Amino acid sequence: MIRHAFLFVALAATASAQNTCVECHDAQQAPVENSAHPMLSCTDCHNGDSSAAEMEASHAEAKKFIGNPKPLQLAQMCGDCHQKATDAWKRSPHLDGMQKGDPAGASCASCHTRAAAPSSHSIVDCGDENAPTSRLRVAETCARCHSDPKAMARSGLRADALALYEKSKHGHNVLEEKEEDGASCVDCHLPHEALRSSDPASETHVTRQSATCGRCHGEEKRMKAHGLSHGLVAKFDGSPHARTLKDGSPSCAACHGPHLARVPGFDEMGTLCGRCHEGPARELASGPHGKATWTDPQSGVAAPLNCEHCHGAHGARRPEAPFAAKTCGKCHEAGTKALEAGNLISDISAKTREDVRELHQLLDKVQKRGHDFGEGCEALAALDGSIHELGALAHGVSAENCRRVRESFQREAKALKSQLVELTPEKRPLGWLPVMWAFLFAGVALMWAKSRKKSVEI
Numbered sequence: 001m002i003r004h005a006f007l008f009v010a011l012a013a014t015a016s017a018q019n020t021c022v023e024c025h026d027a028q029q030a031p032v033e034n035s036a037h038p039m040l041s042c043t044d045c046h047n048g049d050s051s052a053a054e055m056e057a058s059h060a061e062a063k064k065f066i067g068n069p070k071p072l073q074l075a076q077m078c079g080d081c082h083q084k085a086t087d088a089w090k091r092s093p094h095l096d097g098m099q100k101g102d103p104a105g106a107s108c109a110s111c112h113t114r115a116a117a118p119s120s121h122s123i124v125d126c127g128d129e130n131a132p133t134s135r136l137r138v139a140e141t142c143a144r145c146h147s148d149p150k151a152m153a154r155s156g157l158r159a160d161a162l163a164l165y166e167k168s169k170h171g172h173n174v175l176e177e178k179e180e181d182g183a184s185c186v187d188c189h190l191p192h193e194a195l196r197s198s199d200p201a202s203e204t205h206v207t208r209q210s211a212t213c214g215r216c217h218g219e220e221k222r223m224k225a226h227g228l229s230h231g232l233v234a235k236f237d238g239s240p241h242a243r244t245l246k247d248g249s250p251s252c253a254a255c256h257g258p259h260l261a262r263v264p265g266f267d268e269m270g271t272l273c274g275r276c277h278e279g280p281a282r283e284l285a286s287g288p289h290g291k292a293t294w295t296d297p298q299s300g301v302a303a304p305l306n307c308e309h310c311h312g313a314h315g316a317r318r319p320e321a322p323f324a325a326k327t328c329g330k331c332h333e334a335g336t337k338a339l340e341a342g343n344l345i346s347d348i349s350a351k352t353r354e355d356v357r358e359l360h361q362l363l364d365k366v367q368k369r370g371h372d373f374g375e376g377c378e379a380l381a382a383l384d385g386s387i388h389e390l391g392a393l394a395h396g397v398s399a400e401n402c403r404r405v406r407e408s409f410q411r412e413a414k415a416l417k418s419q420l421v422e423l424t425p426e427k428r429p430l431g432w433l434p435v436m437w438a439f440l441f442a443g444v445a446l447m448w449a450k451s452r453k454k455s456v457e458i
């Protein structure tokens with residue numbers, strides 16, 4: 001800022017010197033004087049010679065004249081004084097678009113001028129209340145292009161960001177309530193970078209959404225003011241989803257929609273989560289819980305029983321066996337048929353996981369001994385699948401169905417186990433080795449003790 005203040009004084013002094021540019025281009029003078037740049041002279045941006053009377057001399061290449069700048073020349077023009085903004089813009093798809101040749105991108109003037117005067121001579125001070133870059137106006141500014149279906153189609157983008165944003169609580173908070181709390185386009189997208197969400201460096205990349213949304217949603221005071229919970233960001237960060245984002249797990253935007261930022265209803269959970277977890281959603285819907293409603297005793301809210309009740313939308317944790325008391329016991333009392341079913345299902349899940357773990361250890365041993373045993377690997381992969389089959393079946397809460405899968409699992413596991421054991425004979429023949437080592441060690445120790453004793457006597 002101080003640097004700019006000096007610049008301002010120095011520039012104001014040069015601006016009052018002779019300027020032949022405006023003798024031929026008088027229409028440009030007034031806009032510049034009324035812009036954020038009244039202190040700049042034409043040559044601060046265009047270079048050239050503002051004391052020459054002839055056009056050729058004024059526009060001289062030797063004086064590094066820049067006429068209508070190409071995109072990278074524009075960066076050079078503004079970058080001398082606004083390096084940070086310009087360097088960021090040089091990384092953005094907005095510059096990419098401009099360089100493609102057709103008018104498919106955004107220059108500095110696209111965002112920093114009023115729609116009626118879209119010229120670099122009319123840059124508006126960002127501090128101006130009605131500046132196109134102000135919180136209140138920026139959505140409209142971005143929408144000049146981002147709501148234009150033709151312009152967006154050329155770049156393969158959607159044109160509904162503003163329409164959805166206007167319907168969101170974020171848009172309502174900023175545009176209607178005129179509050180500082182809600183998110184504007186540039187709270188989630190950096191205005192100068194505006195990186196694609198597929199770029200891992202982008203604020204909106206799936207791995208960075210939790211931090212971007214979490215800047216506000218993790219803040220207790222701001223969330224309390226709107227009756228929202230702030231703990232959900234930390235819950236999400238500790239969830240299995242957060243650990244597997246690269247495998248297609250959802251982050252904030254996948255469940256809420258980035259621009260509509262809507263809270264999904266309880267009756268939509270089956271479809272929301274079932275999009276990826278087809279088995280659990282199917283079994284839940286077809287079992288006794290599929291038609292059940294649950295009234296939360298604390299809040300008094302009645303809702304169709306859904307994924308959230310047992311997993312939490314943000315924590316999304318799989319209950320670890322034994323889970324009956326903790327998970328089913330929330331709603332079913334001890335001694336009921338339901339809890340009994342829960343105990344059986346939990347037991348089957350725990351045993352099956354344990355069996356699979358043991359088989360993996362045996363297979364490891366076999367492979368360490370140099371056996372490839374490809375069929376064994378295949379058989380075990382199929383048995384791994386049983387865990388998930390049971391995991392899905394648990395949602396139908398029928399112990400009988402789980403037991404049936406468990407029985408066929410046991411048959412196959414037994415067959416595989418005996419094959420594996422055959423390939424890993426016990427290591428008895430080598431049983432004498434440790435004994436021999438012990439004798440050897442004792443002998444050496446005895447000799448060492450004797451020699452020490454001798455040396456002490458001397």
Ligand code: HEC
Binds near residue numbers: 059
């Ligand atoms: C004697 C008159 C004259 C003077 C002095 C003059 N220009 Fe020009 N300028 C013109 C004319 C005529 C054109 C349009 C013809 C052309 O495109 O070459 C033009 C075009 C331009 C353009 C547009 C170039 C483009 O690529 O389309 C810019 C920018 C410009 N002048 C800036 C300046 C600046 C800055 C100065 C002072 C350093 C200046 N001019 C001095 C007559 C002048």
Ligand code: HEC
Binds near residue numbers: 044120121
């Ligand atoms: C803040 C930098 C800046 C300043 C100061 C500036 N120009 Fe420009 N000028 C530009 C840019 C950038 C363009 C390219 C078109 C655009 O982006 O609006 C341009 C375009 C022009 C053009 C081409 C016609 C047009 O309007 O598009 C002329 C002529 C011109 N400038 C003359 C001048 C004169 C004369 C002055 C001094 C009164 C001046 N410029 C001051 C940046 C500047």
Ligand code: HEC
Binds near residue numbers: 004077081120124
């Ligand atoms: C010779 C230096 C110089 C050049 C070249 C220049 N500017 Fe500036 N610009 C300034 C100064 C000085 C200010 C006013 C002080 C401030 O607010 O930073 C300013 C203000 C601005 C502002 C308002 C910033 C705010 O915080 O309100 C924007 C936007 C801006 N310039 C954009 C541009 C663009 C776009 C270009 C190129 C077309 C450009 N400038 C070229 C010096 C320059």
Ligand code: HEC
Binds near residue numbers: 089138186
């Ligand atoms: C996609 C729209 C967009 C484009 C393109 C854009 N800006 Fe900005 N710029 C903004 C917004 C919005 C702000 C206000 C940011 C804020 O208030 O947090 C801003 C702020 C600024 C500021 C003042 C604060 C700061 O960050 O230094 C300057 C200077 C500036 N821009 C210069 C430029 C220059 C130079 C270019 C071109 C190289 C450019 N901008 C391109 C939207 C844009």
Ligand code: HEC
Binds near residue numbers: 097155186
């Ligand atoms: C002058 C038109 C224009 C304006 C104004 C504009 N954009 Fe863009 N924007 C585009 C175009 C065109 C593209 C696609 C560029 C390409 O194809 O490389 C784009 C790309 C983007 C992208 C990357 C999308 C992707 O995934 O590929 C984001 C994010 C973005 N703009 C955000 C913004 C924001 C935020 C604003 C307002 C601060 C804004 N834009 C203002 C035209 C504009």
Ligand code: HEC
Binds near residue numbers: 139157198204253261
């Ligand atoms: C609450 C944060 C947030 C706000 C506010 C927001 N965005 Fe986004 N935006 C995102 C996220 C996150 C993505 C990436 C979504 C994804 O990849 O699933 C995105 C994607 C985009 C894209 C690229 C996707 C496409 O195909 O179009 C554009 C362009 C865009 N936003 C523009 C805007 C504009 C314009 C505004 C303001 C009207 C805005 N955004 C407001 C978070 C936001």
Ligand code: HEC
Binds near residue numbers: 184209222252
């Ligand atoms: C700049 C701060 C900020 C950022 C960044 C932000 N939000 Fe928000 N969000 C808020 C505030 C404040 C509210 C409450 C608005 C109100 O009710 O007036 C809110 C509300 C919400 C709601 C609740 C809507 C409802 O119907 O109650 C959801 C869902 C939401 N945001 C999701 C997101 C997601 C997803 C992101 C990131 C892509 C995000 N937010 C980024 C501040 C932010």
Ligand code: HEC
Binds near residue numbers: 217252
């Ligand atoms: C797997 C889907 C999913 C993911 C991922 C997800 N949410 Fe949610 N979110 C939901 C569901 C379902 C609800 C409604 C049930 C509830 O309130 O727990 C909700 C509720 C909310 C609410 C309203 C909470 C309240 O107190 O009423 C906000 C705000 C929110 N989420 C923000 C976020 C943010 C920020 C992220 C990323 C850190 C995120 N969500 C990730 C599904 C998801």
Ligand code: HEC
Binds near residue numbers: 273276
């Ligand atoms: C976009 C796809 C997608 C959506 C939507 C989704 N998930 Fe996930 N989920 C995954 C992926 C991928 C994993 C990690 C892979 C794995 O461990 O099975 C996972 C893991 C889980 C786990 C842990 C599984 C385990 O074996 O430890 C639970 C529980 C879970 N999700 C519940 C939910 C709930 C509840 C919802 C809805 C609120 C939901 N998921 C929405 C893709 C999704």
Ligand code: HEC
Binds near residue numbers: 289306311388
């Ligand atoms: C009544 C409680 C309950 C409800 C409701 C519920 N789950 Fe589960 N879920 C469980 C239990 C218990 C397990 C652990 C089963 C096991 O270990 O075999 C589990 C396991 C899972 C797993 C891991 C399965 C695997 O492959 O090991 C996923 C994914 C999952 N649930 C998703 C969902 C989704 C999606 C919904 C909503 C459609 C949902 N759950 C509803 C109790 C529930």
Ligand code: HEC
Binds near residue numbers: 331338341
């Ligand atoms: C959020 C509350 C809730 C949780 C958690 C829950 N249930 Fe239920 N369950 C219900 C409701 C409500 C019904 C339907 C009304 C009824 O018959 O009691 C029901 C019905 C049942 C039924 C069929 C009717 C009956 O009572 O015999 C079984 C079996 C059952 N649940 C087992 C389980 C098991 C096993 C778990 C744990 C994996 C579990 N439930 C977790 C609420 C819950």
